[in-house]
Amino acid sequence: MSDAARPAALSGAARLAPLYAAQALATGATTVSTVLASLIMSGLGSEALSGLPSTLISAAAATSAGLFGALMLRRGRRTGLSVAFALGTAGALVGFLGARAGVTPLFLLGAMMMGAAQGGYQQARYAAAESVPEARRGTALGALMLMSVLGSFVMTGFSHPIERLGTALGATPEVTGWLVGGALLGVAALLILSWHPLSGPAAAKRERLSLAEAFRIPGVKSTALAVATAQGLMVTLMSLTPLRAHHMGLDHASIAALISGHILGMFGFGWLTGPLIDRLGLRFGYVSGALLLSAAALSALNGGQAWLAVSMFLLGLGWNLAFVAGSKALTRFPAAQGVTDALGYVAAGLGTLLGGAVIAQAGFPALAITCAVLAALPLVSAWRARPARA
Numbered sequence: 495m496s497d498a499a500r501p502a503a504l505s506g507a508a509r510l511a512p513l514y515a516a517q518a519l520a521t522g523a524t525t526v527s528t529v530l531a532s533l534i535m536s537g538l539g540s541e542a543l544s545g546l547p548s549t550l551i552s553a554a555a556a557t558s559a560g561l562f563g564a565l566m567l568r569r570g571r572r573t574g575l576s577v578a579f580a581l582g583t584a585g586a587l588v589g590f591l592g593a594r595a596g597v598t599p600l601f602l603l604g605a606m607m608m609g610a611a612q613g614g615y616q617q618a619r620y621a622a623a624e625s626v627p628e629a630r631r632g633t634a635l636g637a638l639m640l641m642s643v644l645g646s647f648v649m650t651g652f653s654h655p656i657e658r659l660g661t662a663l664g665a666t667p668e669v670t671g672w673l674v675g676g677a678l679l680g681v682a683a684l685l686i687l688s689w690h691p692l693s694g695p696a697a698a699k700r701e702r703l704s705l706a707e708a709f710r711i712p713g714v715k716s717t718a719l720a721v722a723t724a725q726g727l728m729v730t731l732m733s734l735t736p737l738r739a740h741h742m743g744l745d746h747a748s749i750a751a752l753i754s755g756h757i758l759g760m761f762g763f764g765w766l767t768g769p770l771i772d773r774l775g776l777r778f779g780y781v782s783g784a785l786l787l788s789a790a791a792l793s794a795l796n797g798g799q800a801w802l803a804v805s806m807f808l809l810g811l812g813w814n815l816a817f818v819a820g821s822k823a824l825t826r827f828p829a830a831q832g833v834t835d836a837l838g839y840v841a842a843g844l845g846t847l848l849g850g851a852v853i854a855q856a857g858f859p860a861l862a863i864t865c866a867v868l869a870a871l872p873l874v875s876a877w878r879a880r881p882a883r884a
Contacts, residue, residue, distance in 0.1 A: 510625055510634075512689035513575075514641040516682035517618045520579065522645030523586060523675035523682075524612060525757065530668040531605060532737045532850075533749075537666060538598050543850070547605040548733040552843030554609030555616075556836040562614035563832020571621040571691045578614025579683035585611055586676030593669040604672070609839075611679070616835060621691055623825040629772060631822045632779075636768020639814060643761035645678065646754075654747070708830035713823065713878055718834040720780050720875035721820035726841025727787050727865050728813035730849045732756060732806070735794060738858050739802055748799060755803050759810025764818070767811075771819050779819025780876035786812030787869035794862045816872050823879070 531547035566574035589604025591597075622638045623631040660670035708714055736749050744752075771779045790809035793801055824831050845865075852861045 509690055510622060512685045513618055513622060513691075514638060516575070516579065516685040516689070517615070517622075517638055518641045518643075518645035519678040519682040519685070520582065520615050520618075520645065521642035521761070523582060523608075523678045525646045525675075525753065530671055530736070532733055533668045533740060534593050534601065534666075534672075535598075536737065536740070537668070538593070538596060538601065546847065546850070547602060548729065548846040549843045550602055550606045551609030551612065552729065552839040552841075552846065554606040555613035556839035556843065558610040558613030559617070559835040559839060560832040562617060563828075563835070565614075566617065566832075567828060571618075571624075572686060572689055574614055575618055575621070575686050575689075576683060578611045579679050579686060582608055582611030582615065582679040583676050583683060585609075586672050586679060590665075590669060590672040590676065593672065594663070594665045608675075613832075613835065613839065615682075617831060619821050620825055620828070620831055623822065625691070628825070631825055632768040632770075632772035632818060634768070635818045635821055636764035636766070636771075639761040639764030639768070639818065641761075643757055643764075646757035646761065708827045709833075711827065714827055714830050716875040716878035717820050717823045718830070718837055720783075720816050720872040721824070721834055722837040722841045723868065723871040724783060724787065724813045724816035724820070725838030726845045727791070727869055728760075728809055728817075729842035730845030730861075731791065731794065731809050731865060733846045734849050734853060734858075734861065735802060735806060737853075738794075739799070742797075742799070742802075744799060752799075752803055752806050756806035756810045759807040759812075760814055761810070763811060763814065767814050767818055771815070771822060776819045776823055776879040777876040779815045779822075780872040780879060783812045783814070783816025783819065784869050784872040784876075786815065787872075788812075788866045791862045791866035791869060795859050812869070816875075819879075820875070 531551065535543060535547050562574050562578060565577070585604050585607025587604070588607060589601050592600025592602070592604055619635055619638055622634045626634045656670050656674060657667045659674070660667045663670060663673075665673075709718075732753075736752065739749050739752055767779070786808050790805045790807075790812055793805035793808060820834075824834055849861050852864070
């Protein structure tokens with residue numbers, strides 16, 4: 495059935511259920527590929543390049559985001575998302591085989607494939623927002639965030655079963671997580687086949703807006719700034735804080751707990767942040783997001799597991815607020831969505847690559863202070879945003 499098919503019998507909630515479930519599983523797989531990749535790289539004997547896998551993931555996502563955006567505009571959301579989930583499944587399996595065999599180039603190839611897939615399936619949030627009136631799009635995005643936390647906790651909350659599976663396979667828990675992530679993406683690919691996206695004359699009219707025209711509209715560039723900043727800072731600290739925790743002597747279960755707190759901040763409060771942004775406007779999301787991102791970076795300066803837990807939670811919540819606000823604004827401009835996502839992945843890739851070098855030369859505190867300063871950039875977006883109910 496084509497993307498144009500819209501069975502009248504399906505309610506809005508029923509239509510969105512496969513999309514939400516698929517995105518929840520994909521988020522669980524993404525947690526593995528971005529958060530644990532630095533530990534795998536370190537285990538392969540390349541700690542100085544611990545940020546490289548995340549950089550390649552972000553670079554591949556940046557390259558593919560615009561391509562997937564164009565594909566979805568031409569062929570529909572379901573086609574683009576199906577391709578993305580299938581590519582992610584293959585990439586996770588390649589990464590698992592490379593890491594288990596100790597073949598670094600093969601592992602990095604799998605990471606790049608996973609990154610390219612993320613550039614596509616992360617755009618599912620726009621599909622969810624398009625299915626509701628504009629005044630409720632923050633709520634729809636928040637609900638998608640809330641569903642995503644379930645998939646993430648499959649990976650982070652079940653660390654001991656993954657450890658046992660790894661023992662049976664002769665692999666570390668971090669490496670085994672990639673195999674489990676591939677399975678999650680495979681199920682997501684099947685789920686998306688039962689999803690029937692909405693489309694209509696108004697959406698079709700917006701889709702004819704060119705990229706150049708979209709970025710000439712006041713507010714689009716500043717929206718892209720907020721999205722790229724939030725994505726870049728979140729991925730950088732999310733990817734490199736576990737390595738800091740590892741150096742502090744924390745075991746796999748403790749690191750998994752840190753990640754769980756981070757995921758809770760990212761997705762667990764979508765039921766609150768989305769409606770708040772609908773009610774209070776984009777400026778609320780940008781300002782509160784910027785303040786929390788800065789607080790997260792500064793909290794990481796303090797030693798101890800408790801402060802790292804606070805930092806990771808605030809990092810997730812700050813990203814949520816700025817990212818949901820920016821994503822809601824971008825639902826009005828489909829032609830700018832893919833490229834804006836690409837900018838976010840570029841920022842994340844540069845952040846993890848340079849962040850690893852900064853840690854090696856000047857230590858983690860230097861990275862944290864730099865991130866705290868950069869977290870002020872969404873305030874520019876707040877200044878440019880519509881004052882109410884944007």
